[in-house]
Amino acid sequence: MKKLAFVFLLAVCVLPAQAEAANARLFHDTFDVRYRSPGGAVATGGSVRLRLRVIGARPKSVTLRVDRGDPAADTQLRSFLPLHRAGNFWSVTLGAPAKPAILTYAFRVRVGSRTLWYGDDFGAADDDVHQGGTGVQSALAAQGFQLTVYGARFTTPSWLQGAVVYSIFPDRFRNGDLASDYCRAGSTSGCPSFYASIQAQIHQTWNERMEDPHSTGVFNRDFFGGDLEGIQEKLGYLKALGVDAIWMTPIFKARSNHRYDTEDYHHVDAGLGGDPAFASLATAAKAQGIRLLLDGVFNHASSDSLYFDRYHRYASVGACESPDSPWRSWFRFTTNTTPCGSDDYVGWASLDTLPVFEHGSAAVRDFFYRGSDSVVRHWSERGADGWRLDAADQLNHAWWRDFRSAVKSYAPDSAVVGEIWPDASEYLLGNELDSVMNYRFRRAVDGFVRATDWSDPTGRIPTRTPTQLDRSLQAVREDYPPQASAAAFNLLDSHDTNRALFVFTEPGDDGLTQARDRLRLAALLQFTYVGAPMIYYGDEAAINAPGIGVADPFNRAPYPWADASGDPSTYGPADTSMIAFYTKLSRIRHELLALRTGTFDKVLASDATGIYAFTRAGGGAKPVVVALNKSGSPRDVVLRIGRFYPDGTVLEDRITGTTSTVGGGTVRVSLAARSGAILAAR
């Protein structure tokens, strides 16, 4: 009896606090300006107001836990800030640090003797559906919401912001000069063998199947003979397509058909036409107003290169050949054995063909970007407008900070865009890269146009509802400074993934009919979204190059030119209606300034009907309303857009020419299955 009474007494004291903690409901939403203002990334020296709503309890205190990460120093600093109450809301103004950083924050709430937390609810690092936005309440210390703090003086090249970028794999785009093809009879470039024993081979005809390395066991040795003369020949085609910038995968002297294994950074590969072909292309592209971006492969070179010379093809002494080589300290040797063997140095992804550079070496940095004839300076002076930087997250932050300050000093308008597949926030703080290839965009958008999940050796793409698409895209816009988002390469596929058309094929489809619809739908979003739409060569012609197992090399089919040798139906023929559609998208993008520079606002995300709609507006430009239907059925959609256009305004779908009149603050749009509309006043 006595014992029971004691328990009862204890319960009386503890239960109210427990009950109050149990009833407490916490809430924060990074996407809602009532909870975080301004939304998104903030500049150094700025501030952001954060609020937490608490109902069902009266906290003793609410505290903001802030972790400040410095990517370059790899340090974390933790601090706590008190919040102040006004009704159900607790708020604090957080001052952004003076130096770029990535902050993460969570709310700690004391109720009675209990502690509650509210933090972000994403699972895996690539869970963009749950990055940012709302979070989760828990009794355990929560994971933080991200707040990116970028340098207040961060700028990205204005010509790149919103530009239409065309990605070319040079060996496969167009053969403009047969005389310099490797291994063709009478060729001026000869018929080299690589890595001591791999013999280069030429395809006798253009429109024919690629070699299947899984059956031959030899990778990347078959050449089609595409070259820079071919690109120059097709500048008119690219101009008509609305292309603003061309990014070419590597063009320097190299050992394979992809040329990511550089042999000499100061010369263009003979099989591509050599240095004179680049000079000519640069002049011609400039005359057309088309920018040229090169691929900077600065993480590693070829083991069969001038610098490494594992196969003793150069009179000079390569790093592999002797500890006395001038290039010895440029690479990462693990033994002193000379000449070196496969186990004596660090190769990228454990490939002995790709020895990794020692990026801390002053000589390496001078060679690539600091010296008077550094690789970047050399090509900047010869017409390169910027760089897509291969495997950028394999090089450290100290490298990119130094790289940026050096390159922008002698080529201030040069683009510096990295290849980074996951979240790249820590490289986009204003002191490293301008932007990245936006694989997060790809994952969201490719998932949106599909009805089922996709998976291949380059990753999984879960299907996305309109709501999931909206959250995923907003998570990326929140993470990245606006200058970086405006210059992001928004891609559906690349030379490293399966072709979009193949990824967009689903069980139960009728041939490629639906996949083509999905490609058009995804492209429509790409061309109306924030950033730089990137076309992987041939997608605009619906090139049909299905993957077999892995993507590479089956995604690198020769563009199916009708006037080239062989049978254009091998991977084609080029779909002229798709080319016309892409051309129209480009034209609309160039005509409606808001698509390049306007703000982005969701209008509708309806999972029940498969509709996603948004507006682009601002800066005095004509507002644009975009509606997408991912479902397999036609839909009639009513969109509330009275904020942008008054009643009575006639809006025209720039795709079909159909018109509709704004009434009651809304506009009605009819969308065919798997299609979209781009509405604007005439």
Ligand SMILES: [Ca+2]
């Ligand atoms: Ca979240």
Ligand SMILES: [Ca+2]
């Ligand atoms: Ca050629």
Ligand SMILES: [Ca+2]
């Ligand atoms: Ca040598």
